[in-house]
Amino acid sequence: MIKLxxxxxxxxxxxxxxxxxxxxxxxxxxxxSLLSSDFLKDTQTDKxxxxxxxxxxxxxxxIAEQSEQTVAQTSSDTQEYKDLWLRLPEMFQLSAIENPxxxxxxxxxxxxxxxxxxxxxxxxxxxxxxxxxxxxxxxPGELALLPIIESAFKPHARSSQKAAGLWQFVPATGRHxxxxxxxxxxxxxxxxxxxxxxxxxxEQLNQYYKGDWLLTLAAYNAGAGTVNKAVRKNRKRGRAINxxxxxxxxxxxxxxxxxxxxxxxxxxxxxxxxRLNPIANSQRLTLVDTEAQIDLSLAAKMAGISxxxxxxxxxxxxxxxxxxxxPHHLLLPVDKAERFKTALSKLDKNDRVKxxxxxxxxxxxxxxxxxKYKITTRVLKTANKLKSTRIRAGKYLMVPIAANHExxxxxxEPVIAATRLTKKTLSSPAAxxxxxxVKRGDSFWKIARRFNxxxxxxxxxxxxxxxxxxxxxxxxxxxxxxxxxxxRHNSINYQVQNGDxxxxxxxxFNVSIIELKNWNNLNNKKYLHPGQNLKVYLPSQKQAI
Numbered sequence: 001m002i003k004l005x006x007x008x009x010x011x012x013x014x015x016x017x018x019x020x021x022x023x024x025x026x027x028x029x030x031x032x033s034l035l036s037s038d039f040l041k042d043t044q045t046d047k048x049x050x051x052x053x054x055x056x057x058x059x060x061x062x063i064a065e066q067s068e069q070t071v072a073q074t075s076s077d078t079q080e081y082k083d084l085w086l087r088l089p090e091m092f093q094l095s096a097i098e099n100p101x102x103x104x105x106x107x108x109x110x111x112x113x114x115x116x117x118x119x120x121x122x123x124x125x126x127x128x129x130x131x132x133x134x135x136x137x138x139x140p141g142e143l144a145l146l147p148i149i150e151s152a153f154k155p156h157a158r159s160s161q162k163a164a165g166l167w168q169f170v171p172a173t174g175r176h177x178x179x180x181x182x183x184x185x186x187x188x189x190x191x192x193x194x195x196x197x198x199x200x201x202x203e204q205l206n207q208y209y210k211g212d213w214l215l216t217l218a219a220y221n222a223g224a225g226t227v228n229k230a231v232r233k234n235r236k237r238g239r240a241i242n243x244x245x246x247x248x249x250x251x252x253x254x255x256x257x258x259x260x261x262x263x264x265x266x267x268x269x270x271x272x273x274x275r276l277n278p279i280a281n282s283q284r285l286t287l288v289d290t291e292a293q294i295d296l297s298l299a300a301k302m303a304g305i306s307x308x309x310x311x312x313x314x315x316x317x318x319x320x321x322x323x324x325x326x327p328h329h330l331l332l333p334v335d336k337a338e339r340f341k342t343a344l345s346k347l348d349k350n351d352r353v354k355x356x357x358x359x360x361x362x363x364x365x366x367x368x369x370x371x372k373y374k375i376t377t378r379v380l381k382t383a384n385k386l387k388s389t390r391i392r393a394g395k396y397l398m399v400p401i402a403a404n405h406e407x408x409x410x411x412x413e414p415v416i417a418a419t420r421l422t423k424k425t426l427s428s429p430a431a432x433x434x435x436x437x438v439k440r441g442d443s444f445w446k447i448a449r450r451f452n453x454x455x456x457x458x459x460x461x462x463x464x465x466x467x468x469x470x471x472x473x474x475x476x477x478x479x480x481x482x483x484x485x486x487x488r489h490n491s492i493n494y495q496v497q498n499g500d501x502x503x504x505x506x507x508x509f510n511v512s513i514i515e516l517k518n519w520n521n522l523n524n525k526k527y528l529h530p531g532q533n534l535k536v537y538l539p540s541q542k543q544a545i
Contacts, residue, residue, distance in 0.1 A: 084128055084279040085120070089267035091134065091141025094213060097260055099244060101253075105261035113274050116265065120277040122153035125312060126166065126191050127279055129331075133195055140213060142263045143202060149258050155189050155315035165189040165315075167198035177201065183376050184323035190316035191331060192287055214243035214256055222252040285313055285331045288340055293324040294352045302343035303336040319375075321353055321400065324382075356401045362393040367499035368507070371437045371475070373399050377499065389499055434508060438474040439497050450495045451478055496532040509536050 081087035089095075109116060127144065134144045147166040151157035155166055163170045165188035171181060177197035179187030187193050202220055209215040219227045230246040239245055243256065269276050290299070296317060300310040311317070313331040322328065332340055358369060366389045370377045377389060384397050391397070436447065448455035462476050470476075494505065502513045502522075516522070519535050528534075 081281045084131060084281045085266060085269065085276045087281050088127075088131055088141050088144060089263075091131070091144075092263060092267060093140035094142050094260060095263060095267060097214075099257065099260075101244075101257035102260045102264070105254075105257050106265060109261060109265055110272060110274075113272075116148075116262070116269075117275050117277065119148050119153050120279070123147070124277055124279050125285065126153065126155075128282070128284055129191060130195050132283075133199055137199055137203065139199065139202070142259060143199065145262055145266065146198075146217075146259060148262055149255060155191065155312075163188075165194050166191065167194050169194065169197065173201075180323070180327070182323065183379065184317065184319050184321070185327070186316050186318060187327075188316075190327075191285075191313070192329075193316075193327070212243075217256050217259065218243055218246070218248060218252050221255045222249055226252070283334055286334050286337050288330050288332050288337050290322060290328045290330055290344070292328055292349065292352060293322050295321045295354060298352070299330060299340070302347070303332050303340040305333065305336055354401050356399045358397045358399050360391050360393050360395050360397060363501070363503035364391070364393070365389070365499050365501050365504055366391055367437065367439075368504050369397060369399070373401060374475075375400070434478050434510075436476045436478050436508070438470045438476060439499075442470055444470070447476065447478075451492055453478065491535055491537045494534045494536050496528045496530055496534060498530050500528055500530075502528065505534065505536070509538065511536065 081090075126147075130147070131141070131144045134141060147153050150168040151166050153166060156164075157166070157168065158164050159168060161170060164174075164186060167188075169177070169179060169188040171188075174181060174188040174194075174197070177200065179190070179193055179197055181187060187197075202216060205219050205224065206213060206216040208224070209219065215227055226249065227246070230248050231241045234241050234246060265272055265274055266276065296310055296314075297307045297320065299322075300307045303310065310330070310332075313333075317323070322330070330340075356373070358373075360369070366377045366380055366386075369391075370380050380386070380397060380399065381389070383400055436451075438447075444455045444459045448458045458476070458478065461479055494509075496505075502516050506513045506516055516534065516536070519537060
């Protein structure tokens with residue numbers, strides 16, 4: 001569990017410049033609010049020294065209190081409940097709060113009862129773990145239901161503000177809470193890590209807001225900078241500074257009423273005839289140390305569960321294997337953990353991940369090979385201890401691959417020279433489309449500009465919003481039918497990227513190297529360089545790939 005220990009001291013000064021939710025980019029605390037001697041205080045009493053940073057002070061107090069406490073054990077009362085939906089309301093602390101907004105959302109959910117039924121199904125693998133962590137920290141039980149409001153208990157939920165996971169951390173805040181994010185892994189989707197990070201964040205906000213959970217939740221949603229600004233505005237005008245009186249963004253005004261409405265309906269779900277998927281009030285998942293990188297399909301086989309299940313329990317792993325640099329843990333069903341540990345102890349370390357021996361052929365670059373195996377050039381460089389992207393034909397590269405793809409790759413035909421490419425030897429996207437591999441620094445806007453197409457249509461074609469973050473090595477579909485109006489019908493301007501060669505570009509657009517040279521007045525002595533613009537003709541009889 002992530003506790004308020006020395007780890008928090010290291011990150012607090014940066015952490016509180018960032019918000020943890022997806023609705024706004026306001027800074028968490030501004031300089032003026034940090035030094036205010038009466039912030040969130042009655043102006044007549046209980047003033048604090050203006051030289052004391054209230055955030056750091058509350059942090060020190062929280063750390064001191066935490067060190068004196070022992071981890072709370074689950075009470076015998078809560079263990080008496082067989083269904084977690086009956087146990088959880090016993091932990092509620094905010095249920096006495098009343099407001100017309102809460103009633104408004106209760107009415108909405110009662111008209112859409114199937115929504116809570118569906119959410120209760122999605123919560124089934126994760127809710128016990130979350131509930132345990134909430135209770136150990138003596139926090140309001142309503143916080144265990146916060147993922148309903150944040151993500152509808154969808155671990156892969158992603159907002160237009162780039163927030164991800166059950167708790168909807170934006171990238172920067174996630175990183176400052178130690179939630180690693182790379183090609184292999186996104187800790188914001190790790191059920192165990194993100195839950196601890198979110199609860200630690202909420203605890204710290206609550207310390208700052210002196211126990212006011214409504215202001216705490218508002219700050220989690222909108223950023224405390226937004227909340228503090230609203231507080232200062234009301235204080236200046238002589239108005240109340242409670243949550244219900246503040247001028248907050250619309251989403252934040254609805255955020256807490258939604259949570260309290262859901263809590264009330266779940267507490268009395270039988271009375272309201274709401275069907276919740278039963279969740280056993282017992283530990284279902286346990287954290288298992290894998291010691292090093294392991295193929296997920298192999299781990300599933302060792303545990304005796306399906307690959308689909310292991311991905312549901314461990315949604316943070318973005319590829320077919322765990323991150324080679326960690327974290328080295330998996331959430332597995334309690335009744336499968338010992339079987340997995342036994343199998344792991346007998347597994348040769350060389351069998352954890354499958355490797356394919358690829359012979360480099362003339363004209364191939366590291367980026368071409370990476371694209372072929374659906375990995376990144378960085379992974380290839382790391383696996384083969386390469387200091388640069390330069391490779392030589394005739395040499396071999398070791399490529400990490402998914403275990404269930406080994407036979408397919410072993411039997412597959414190597415990449416054919418560009419001049420001999422045909423539609424039969426290549427993947428066949430829809431007419432007028434080709435594939436593009438995302439490189440460092442790319443965005444939808446940059447890629448769209450490079451190909452003279454609409455960035456909005458490009459994002460929509462690939463199932464994203466224009467604000468989503470792209471991953472290096474990710475493959476995007478490009479449609480030549482979406483070229484902007486001033487583009488020539490049968491040509492595009494292509495900007496050369498790192499790792500590109502005439503061979504790579506010719507394969508991408510299904511044209512010959514000779515044609516590329518002729519169109520761009522290139523001779524055999526000229527080399528391509530990043531940023532160089534090339535004209536590529538795409539006549540209807542020669543569709544791009």
